[in-house]
Amino acid sequence: MTLSPRARLALRLFTGLGLGAIYVPLVVVLINSFNVSQTFGWPPTGLTLRWWAAVWDNPGARSAVLTSARVGLAATGIALVLGTMTAFAVQRYRWFGREVVGFLVVLPIALPGIVTGIALNSAFAARGIPLGYLSVIVGHATFCIVVVHNNALARLRRMGTSLExxxxxxxxDIFQTFALVTFPQLWSALLAGGLLAFALSFDEVVVTTFTTPPGLQTLPLWIFDNLFRPNQAPVVNVVAAVLIVMSVVPIWVSQRLSGEPTTGGRM
Amino acid sequence: MDPGVDPDQGLTRRRRPRAVVRVSGFLHRHPLVRLLGLLSAPMLWLVVAYLGSLALMFAAALWSVDSFTGNLIRVPTLxxxxxxxxxxxxxxxxxxxxxxxxxxxxxxxxxxxxxxxxxxxxxxxxxxxxxxxxxxxxxxxxxxxxxxxxxxxxxxxxxxxxxxxxxxxxxxxxxxxxxxxxxxxxxxxxxxxxxxxxxxxxxxxxxxxxxxxxxxxxxxxxxxxxxxxxxxxxxxxxxxxxxxxxxxxxxxxxxxxxxxxxxxxxxxxxxxxxxxxxxxxxxxxxxxxxxxxxxxxxxxxxxxx
The missing domain is CATH 1.10.3720.10 (MetI-like)
Structure with missing residues (x-):
């Protein structure tokens, strides 16, 4: 349709305002991480790098980052294997249960996190499995499968089967074909999927809440724990600022790898 | 044939172990086995572990808690x-x-x-x-x-x-x-x-x-x-x-x-x-x-x- 210049301008302004609303709160957090004042107040009374240095020496934040990284790596590893398998099963075979598998894979992320969290929690309790690294990793891997699955599925569809x-x-033989023909075409999609699965795991709060024992803290749990402690505000601000800056990484890398900006199969 | 002449003329680099070839051939002829293999681990995880947990949770919705001792009472009630x-x-x-x-x-x-x-x-x-x-x-x-x-x-x-x-x-x-x-x-x-x-x-x-x-x-x-x-x-x-x-x-x-x-x-x-x-x-x-x-x-x- 031909839009009048006025309509175009209105759409442009609206989009600009919308993007502004998306980014203003994030910029506020960034600026606030340099705020001199110990307690929150806007506008900042002065700017300092002190809190950024303080975070580096904060043992709680450091160990939380390490925990998150460990959990994320393990969950991503499991999700890579399982998600690739389901993608092959759905994409390369015509059979009655394809839609069911697709549905099962999305279910952990489609149901509210609190439902998945409580379900896993009660299952661990019923089996007598103590909460720990294992339970968090199982929880995270469950909802990370879908990300790898969707990325691998899209690539398999595009690849076709003629080269194989x-x-x-x-x-x-089929092992040689997989190693020399299939995998070289697939790996970048798996890398993108793995990266996005890691990002998803690194950020997850709800399932984590129900699968971690007291004393084990991933980064989001650490943030949530310190969010309401007044004297921790500056440190939380800095961690928040770092996470905002880091959110560019998955988008940038996945765009590099797949040539398409991606939601990472979250939708 | 002269010793030293490659009987294969270098067409294959090295022979695959017989077992690998046999497994590969079997899998190639039986797509259903391949499919089941692909589904095994994910279904164990998603159906047994995940759906099992969900079922367990909703079954627990019918239990109650003893208000005095705080213990679970595993008797179905609405x-x-x-x-x-x-x-x-x-x-x-x-x-x-x-x-x-x-x-x-x-x-x-x-x-x-x-x-x-x-x-x-x-x-x-x-x-x-x-x-x-x-x-x-x-x-x-x-x-x-x-x-x-x-x-x-x-x-x-x-x-x-x-x-x-x-x-x-x-x-x-x-x-x-x-x-x-x-x-x-x-x-x-x-x-x-x-x-x-x-x-x-x-x-x-x-x-x-x-x-x-x-x-x-x-x-x-x-x-x-x-x-x-x-x-x-x-x-x-x-x-x-x-x-x-x-x-x-x-x-x-x-x-x-x-x-x-x-x-x-x-x-x-x-x-x-x-x-x-x-x-x-x-x-x-x-x-x-x-x-x-x-x-x-x-x-x-x-x-x-």
Whole structure:
């Protein structure tokens, strides 16, 4: 349709305002991380780098980052294996249960996190499995599978099967075909999926709340724990600022790898 | 043949072990075995572990807790469900949660539609790439950080009050409204992206045809664009609706003393006080989301995810 210049301008302004509203709160957190004042107050009374240095020496924040990284890596590893398997099962075979598998994979992220969290919590309790690294990793892997699955599925669809058939025709066994033909075409999608799964795990609060024992803190749990402690506000501000800056990484890398800006299969 | 002449003429580098060849041949001839192999581990995980946990939880919804000893009584009873249905508190909170989820969805759709339209149909390709990335990036910023950001925006001495002070008013106090704003902010990208994708699939020729036939821009929007992107809007609404319904953390951060339904679930399990009641209460968001999915099935939105 031909839009009048006025309508175009209005749309442009509206979009600008919308993006402004998306970014203003994030910028406020960034600025606030340099705020001199110990308690929150806007506008900042002065700017300092003191809190950024303080975070570096904060043992709680450091160990929380480490915990999150460990959990994220393990969960991503499991999700990479399981998500790739489901993607092959759905994409490369015509059978009756394809939609069911697709549905099962999305379910952990489609149901409210609190439902998944409580369900896993009660299952661990019923089996007598103590909460610990294992339970958090199981919880995270469960909802990370979908991210890898969606990324791998999209790539498999685009790849087609002709190269694999050619490889088989030329005498390669199925392991050789996978290693020399399929995987080289697939790996970048898996890397993107893995990265996004890690980001998802790194950020998760709700399932984590129900699968961690007291004393084990991932970064989001540490943030939540310190959010309401007045004297911790400056440190929380800095951690928040770092996380905002870091959110560019998954987008940038996945755009590099797949050439498409991605939601990472979260939708 | 001369010794030293490769019988194979270098055509294969080295022979594969016989066992590998046999396994490979067997798998090649039996796709069903391959499929079952591929499904084994994921189904063990998703069906046995995950669905099993869900079933266990909902079975526990029928248990109760001995109010004296605090021990679980594993005798099926409908008491939890009866309490949830009959007591006014729960009905009020459930309705409030539904109202918040619905308003967040409507407001997000109203903001997302013009933005997505600009991205898909007006912006130049270069600008489009940049703006899509700009919409996507906050999706990967930490959930807690975004909720926290709105706490700093909306607090009494926050940015909004500071900005409004010259006009002699202040921002809203922490409550249902601030919770709604924050949830709407958190899920907005989930609404923009499906609508954007839907608009991109909409051929420009349809818009031109409508204009050629004399429709004004507004008329084209109402009679061509809106009906065709409606499934995408509904697809986005699945996220905004179900994510809002399951949220208890944003309310804690910006809701003041407001309670949403997920808080009830959280509070009855967090202290370890009444897990069966939490399980029973968890039925509400699950049923509400499933009902919503059933309602919108016919719009074709599920194929637009």
């Amino acid at each position: 058939e050619a490889s088989a025709d030329l005498g390669a | 008491d939890n469900l009866r309490t949830l249905i009959t007591q006014d508190v729960y009905r009020t909170v459930a309705l409030r949660s539904l109202a918040v989820a619905a308003s967040v969805t409507v407001v997000d759709a109203m903001i997302a539609l013009p933005m997505a339209f600009y991205l898909a149909k007006v912006a130049s390709p270069g600008t489009q790439r940049l703006l899509v990335a700009a919409v996507l990036t906050p999706l990967w910023a930490s959930y807690l950080v975004k909720a926290y950001a709105w706490r700093t925006m909306l607090a009494n001495d926050g940015v909004l009050s500071w900005a409004l002070r010259p006009f002699g008013t202040s921002g809203p106090d922490f409550g249902v409204v601030t919770t709604g704003i924050t949830l709407g902010y958190l899920w907005l990208p989930f609404m923009i992206l499906p609508i954007f994708a839907g608009l991109q699939r909409l051929p420009d020729s349809l818009l031109e045809a409508s204009a050629d036939l004399g429709a004004s821009a507004g008329w084209t929007f109402r009679s061509v664009v809106l009906p065709l992107v409606f499934p995408s809007i509904v697809a986005g609404s699945i996220f905004t609706f179900s994510l809002s319904l399951g949220d208890y953390i944003a309310v804690k951060i910006v809701g003041g003393s407001t309670q949403l339904f997920a808080n009830i679930i959280y509070d009855s399990i967090a202290g370890g006080t009444n897990p069966p009641f939490a399980a029973a209460a968890a039925l509400f968001p699950v049923l509400a989301v499933l009902l919503y999915l059933a309602l919108i099935r016919r719009t074709g939105a599920l194929e637009n995810l």
